Amino acid sequence: MDNSTARPVDNSSRDRTVVVTGGTRGVGAGIAQAFAGTGARVLSCARRPPERPLDGVEFAPLDLRDPPAVRAFFAALPRLDVLVNNAGGTPYRLLAEADAERHARVVELNLITPLTASLAAYEHLRRSRGSVVMVGSVSGTRPSPGSAAYGAAKAGLANLAASMAVEWAPEVRVNTLVVGMVRTELSHLHYGGPDGVASVSRTVPLGRLAVPADVGAAAVFLASDAAAYISGASLHVHGGGERPAFLDATTANREK
Template sequence: MDNSHPSPLDGRTVVVTGGTRGVGAGIARAFAAAGARVVACARRPPPEKLPAGVEFAPLDLRDPPAVRDFFDALPRLDVLVNNAGGAPYRLLADTDAERHARVIELNLVTPLTASLAAYEHLRRTRGAVVMIGSVSGGRPSPGSAAYGAAKAGLENLARSMAVEWAPEVRVNTLVVGMVRTELSHLHYGGEDGIEAVARTVPLARLAAPADIGAAALFLASDAAAYISGASLLVHGGGERPAFLDAATVNKGE
């Protein structure tokens, strides 16, 4: 007797923007393992061979005509994961408004561009959009203020999109905390820095890209069929409130 079961995303097509490295690669890998055909698009080719089931497509998300052409050429689309983004550490007064605007464009405008280009496909397949947000959008983000502002806007955009595009298309946001990737040392200062930062997280570690991939897969799957306009926190419990460490109560003082 055949006890095999089809994978939850067999036959479905998924596009992951920025899906060739870091968090995006973890997301692409999770969808491929679930049986989907995954297209990972980015401006530059992947740094290493992509896993089985994932193909690379070059795409500059800041070029709206190219984005529209890319989605128009797809035979079908079931899930769009808007993952591409990021920003360097940059204090507000250290550069001009034009540079900050480019950060907002990458992290807010390009997900809107991709979602609009994908809309007709997703409407036909009753598909899903997953925005990759950030805890930076819900708290002060010194050194990445434009990024935090863009991620706050992205979460609000997703809520409005979920209402406008219902019932055909579900739209949700993953609000992601700190993730350990191949670039973590640039942000936290090597292994000692990574371990020190991990100790500030209640679950005592940074997320792995696979953790984000699993959460994105859930929001895109039939298991989340009645979830739309939601924000799912994937941050290991968040940040320990600073006042707890500053308080003198129970410290014998």
């Protein structure tokens, strides 16, 4: 891929290979299917296969917390054009309710494994003049009570991506998707069912939670030729963000 000139979005990507970590469900599945829709060869790697096969997506078993296995996986690929570091997540856990080792495992999954995969993929990406897309979170840009280790890891991920973009330029572009609330098959665990989802949706300026396809479309854009001059950037995919709490607390503009 020639990164020197901007071109329209390339919807004919049959010669490209894309790896999506954690691409078996939720946001990861949405990203994998979005790339499959461009005609690319898409590999989804995770510890367990998807509950149902994803159209146009190949599954490869891989524990991303096993560096030798990660290096062997990428070394076996004939080529690689795009790496999407999506694997991650965390349960709700207040800091004082767990020991440091549990929080460290959250940081490992959300920060160290993307670094491990990126390093293992580097030579492929350098040869193809490819790109890395990190899947970050709004939790890394604001206080995250109940997921503090996760938020800290995602903040670190954005910084890692920005530094990587400088070190690996001009051969490899690196960008971050800063993702807000997404409606997935596990949304009820976070928001409390349909009523909870509806209530939370009303806090988003665009009036709804994202769906995985929204994140997938943004990832495809950042990896496309249309984004050839975008590197080291953070693209917010959060429906407009969050309404500042003080606006609801103030009495200055309320009707009397």
